[in-house]
Amino acid sequence: MPGNQARSPGPDGIDHPAPNTFATKRDAEIWLTRQKAEILNGDRLDPDTGKIKFGKYAGEWIEGVS
Structure with missing residues (x-):
């Protein structure tokens, strides 16, 4: 029986899967x-x-502070 998968919205607005599956829906x-x-x-x-x-x-950071 497969585990329960969860997805959570990321900062990019896309749902990302949990790093693992879960034994129960709870x-x-x-x-x-x-x-x-x-x-x-x-x-x-x-x-x-x-x-x-x-x-x-680092390159992007340096450009941002220049």
């Missing part, structure tokens, strides 16, 4: 509730942020 709903709370509190981190290479990030 577990998936709890994860979604926590994601919504993070968004409402302004604590939500973009999971794709860590995929940016440091050199690219």
